[in-house]
Amino acid sequence: MSADLAARAGTALPAADRRRARPGLALTVLAALVVVAAAAFLTVGATGSWSFVLPFRATKLAGLAVVGTAVAVATVLFQTVTANRILTPSLLGMDAMFTLVQTVLVFVLGGAALAALPATGMFLGQVVVMVGCAVVLFGWLFGGQRRSLHLLLLVGVVLGTLLRSASGMLQRIMDPNEFAVLTNRLFASFNAIDDTLLGITAALVAAGCAFAWHRRHVLDVLALGRECATGLGVPYRRAVLEVLVVVAVLVSASTALVGPVTFLGLLVANVAYVVLGTHQHRWVLPGAALVSTLFLVAGQVVLEHALGFDTSLGVVIELVGGVLFLVLLVRGAAR
Amino acid sequence: MIEVRGVTKRYGATTVVDDVSLDVPDGGLVALIGPNGAGKSTLLSIMSRLLPADAGTVLVDGMDVTTTRSDVLARRLAILRQDAHVGSRLTVRDLVTFGRYPHSKGRYTVEDRAHVERALDFLDLQPFADRFLDELSGGQRQRAFVAMVLCQDTDHVLLDEPLNNLDLRHAVGMMRLLRRATDELGKTVVVVLHDINVASCWSDRIVAMKDGRVAHDGPPAEVVRPEVLSDVYDLDVAVHELDGQLIGTYYR
Numbered sequence: 001m002s003a004d005l006a007a008r009a010g011t012a013l014p015a016a017d018r019r020r021a022r023p024g025l026a027l028t029v030l031a032a033l034v035v036v037a038a039a040a041f042l043t044v045g046a047t048g049s050w051s052f053v054l055p056f057r058a059t060k061l062a063g064l065a066v067v068g069t070a071v072a073v074a075t076v077l078f079q080t081v082t083a084n085r086i087l088t089p090s091l092l093g094m095d096a097m098f099t100l101v102q103t104v105l106v107f108v109l110g111g112a113a114l115a116a117l118p119a120t121g122m123f124l125g126q127v128v129v130m131v132g133c134a135v136v137l138f139g140w141l142f143g144g145q146r147r148s149l150h151l152l153l154l155v156g157v158v159l160g161t162l163l164r165s166a167s168g169m170l171q172r173i174m175d176p177n178e179f180a181v182l183t184n185r186l187f188a189s190f191n192a193i194d195d196t197l198l199g200i201t202a203a204l205v206a207a208g209c210a211f212a213w214h215r216r217h218v219l220d221v222l223a224l225g226r227e228c229a230t231g232l233g234v235p236y237r238r239a240v241l242e243v244l245v246v247v248a249v250l251v252s253a254s255t256a257l258v259g260p261v262t263f264l265g266l267l268v269a270n271v272a273y274v275v276l277g278t279h280q281h282r283w284v285l286p287g288a289a290l291v292s293t294l295f296l297v298a299g300q301v302v303l304e305h306a307l308g309f310d311t312s313l314g315v316v317i318e319l320v321g322g323v324l325f326l327v328l329l330v331r332g333a334a335r
Numbered sequence: 336m337i338e339v340r341g342v343t344k345r346y347g348a349t350t351v352v353d354d355v356s357l358d359v360p361d362g363g364l365v366a367l368i369g370p371n372g373a374g375k376s377t378l379l380s381i382m383s384r385l386l387p388a389d390a391g392t393v394l395v396d397g398m399d400v401t402t403t404r405s406d407v408l409a410r411r412l413a414i415l416r417q418d419a420h421v422g423s424r425l426t427v428r429d430l431v432t433f434g435r436y437p438h439s440k441g442r443y444t445v446e447d448r449a450h451v452e453r454a455l456d457f458l459d460l461q462p463f464a465d466r467f468l469d470e471l472s473g474g475q476r477q478r479a480f481v482a483m484v485l486c487q488d489t490d491h492v493l494l495d496e497p498l499n500n501l502d503l504r505h506a507v508g509m510m511r512l513l514r515r516a517t518d519e520l521g522k523t524v525v526v527v528l529h530d531i532n533v534a535s536c537w538s539d540r541i542v543a544m545k546d547g548r549v550a551h552d553g554p555p556a557e558v559v560r561p562e563v564l565s566d567v568y569d570l571d572v573a574v575h576e577l578d579g580q581l582i583g584t585y586y587r
Contacts, residue, residue: 083423217441221433223423227385227416232487233409233437279423 023276023283030275030290037297045305062202063193064296067261068268070205070254072292073212074247075265076272076284080223081240082149085273088266089251091153092137092244093160095260096167097130098252102185103167107174111181123197126256127204127249134248138241149226149240190258190300190313197257204253208246209289216281219243223279267321268292295320336361337382337412337491337523342391344377344547351377353547354391359525361490364517366534367527369544370568375527376417378544379495382525383414395491409437413487417495417527419480421468427479428464431455434486454482457512459505473500481509485516492516494526498533510537531572535559535581543567555581 041061046053078089090096105114137159141152171179212219218239221229230236254261272288273279299316307316337359344352352374359365367375380386382393384400393400395412413434421430431454435447455461458478468476477500484492494513498506514537516522528534534541534555541558543551544567551563558564559581564572572585 217436220441221436224421224433227414228419228421228433230385230405231383231409231414231416231484232433233404233406235405279425 023278023280023287026275026277027283027287027290030287030294034290034294034297037294037301041297041301044301059193059195059198060190060300061297063190063198063258064300065293066198066202066205067190067254067258068264068292068294068296069209069289070201070250071261071265072268072272072288073205073209073285074250074254075269076281076288077212077219077243077250078247079269080219080281081243082153083223083225085270086266087153088263089247090260091160092134092156092248092251093163094130094134094248094251095255096160096163097133098126098255098260099186100163100167101126101129103170103174103182106178106182106185107170111178114181119194120196120200123194123200123256127252130252130256131245131248134252135245138244138248186259190296193257201253201257204249208250208253209285211242211246212281212285215239215243216285219281220279261317263318263321264292264295267317267325268295270325336394336396337525338394339378339382340392340394342378342381342388342393344374344381344386345389351547352381352388355544355547355549356391357542357549357552359491359523361523362517362521363523363539364513364537365523365525365540365542366538367525367542367544368529368531368534368567369550373544374547375544376495379414379493379525379527380416383412383493384408385414385416406437409487409489411489412491412493413484413489414493415480415484415495415497417499419477425468426465427460427468427471427475427482428455430468430479431460431482431486434483434488437487450486450488454486457485458482459508474502474505477501478505478509485512489522491523492525494524496527496529498528498530506533513537531559531564531583532580535583559583 038061041064042054042057046057074089078092079085079087109117137155138152141155171182174182218234221232221234222236222239222243224232226236229239268291269284269288272284272291275291276283276287278284295317296313299313299320303313303316337357339355339357339359342352342355343350351372355374355378357378367379369375377386381388382395382400384393384405387401395403395408398408398411400408428451431451432443432447434454435443435450439447455464458481460475460478460482463471463475463479468479471479477497481494481497484494492513497509497513501509510533513524513526517524517539526538528538536555538555540553541551541555542549543558543563550567551558559574561572561574561583564570564574564583564585568585570585572583574581574583576582
């Protein structure tokens with residue numbers, strides 16, 4: 001009997017080891033790829049003075065890394081609490097909120113006056129408005145006794161549509177020149193990142209990531225769903241609320257810095273799950289952040305040097321991401 | 336000791352649990368039986384703080400389940416819902432390991448691993464330990480969830496229809512396991528059962544619910560009687576004594 005058990009354990013263990021060794025290896029490879037991509041980003045095609053090129057590109061690189069990490073971590077957190085792998089935090093309507101705020105500003109103040117406003121104040125105001133609205137919404141919908149996460153998502157979707165329609169209406173009656181200014185502000189752009197804003201965003205994102213890392217074991221349990229998590233002693237409502245607030249901070253900060261890049265999160269989170277072969281957050285969180293950074297940096301290199309800046313990074317990501325996502329879905333269905 | 340005091344739960348105008356009071360002293364295997372919609376699962380969910388009651392209180396070892404810290408309760412009481420499923424893609428061993436979360440908060444020790452292996456052995460799960468849950472049959476998955484709950488190693492264990500999807504051998508194995516947990520480890524097990532004969536043969540006490548109320552409550556010899564069962568299920572049930580066991584027949 002004990003020999004039988006030992007034999008069974010013997011056959012079971014290597015499989016377990018293989019499974020556990022894989023995420024570490026994958027993470028190492030990802031980190032190496034990020035380093036290579038970053039080196040390429042900093043050096044390829046550099047002409048002229050290094051003392052100008054390097055700091056200029058380093059700022060851009062830092063922007064890509066900060067935004068990539070924020071979007072990846074926010075999406076993983078959001079998918080964990082919703083127990084759904086094809087949702088993104090954009091369901092909460094936060095990018096619609098960003099669009100509306102920008103549209104209203106351009107509409108009321110005009111592009112020229114807007115450009116004269118202090119950038120830091122604008123940025124902080126934007127983040128505060130977005131996080132504030134999200135927190136009020138979460139608290140209202142999720143704080144009571146019978147409120148459910150699904151209700152929150154539904155309201156988020158409806159609210160997002162409402163905000164987008166409001167923006168759409170304002171954009172239609174706007175002066176065409178102002179509209180051009182607005183369009184420029186609404187496209188995700190990594191080409192003109194302000195140092196101060198980058199610093200603030202980096203601090204916010206670092207705080208959000210530190211929280212997520214600190215709570216990684218709780219996140220693993222939350223992913224089991226409300227009943228299992230409650231049974232295992234996680235105060236479900238409070239834990240989910242905390243996670244949603246962090247998601248709001250991460251998404252707001254990155255959106256206010258460069259504009260909406262939400263599809264990226266959906267894509268990189270799923271790539272991370274597949275590549276790492278686990279759902280444990282101690283692997284998935286850093287893994288998704290690395291995948292995200294890699295996609296953005298490599299995408300930017302391809303964009304600048306292969307496509308000659310002809311298109312925006314958002315387009316490249318959506319094209320590559322869309323194809324990859326379809327492949328993932330089909331493979332998942334075939335398995 | 337679990338004390339249920341005047342618990343009521345309504346969904347709109349429908350009262351699913353109607354002013355139920357129930358004492359579950361430490362030790363013993365209590366079977367909760369009754370027709371569909373009698374409020375068994377709802378009562379179990381309220382007892383395990385998964386669902387808030389509209390009125391009444393539930394005390395576990397003297398602690399009110401609605402106000403006590405969830406992680407304190409998780410070390411006293413474990414619950415398995417009947418339609419348990421998880422969102423993430425986990426192996427059986429991963430799932431069972433979560434049973435140790437209330438004790439280790441994710442930093443699993445050698446002792447935790449030992450608990451996990453023991454639970455896997457108990458439920459015949461070693462051959463599937465590294466398979467993903469979505470690659471298992473319903474019965475295997477059900478056993479994996481029970482293993483997780485047992486791994487939680489609590490004094491009180493509440494199980495909502497743990498025999499769902501289990502074949503005869505595993506159903507009997509499960510009841511034997513629950514019996515051992517009460518007899519040898521002194522645990523208190525409350526289990527919702529649909530098969531009155533399983534309840535009759537394995538439990539110390541049967542609580543029969545009907546229309547949200549406790550209709551009958553007592554040892555099997557008192558509850559497994561034709562007039563009691565016919566009343567609870569609105570169905571003619573004959574009771575026979577076979578090999579010292581009380582068996583209800585109702586098949587035709």
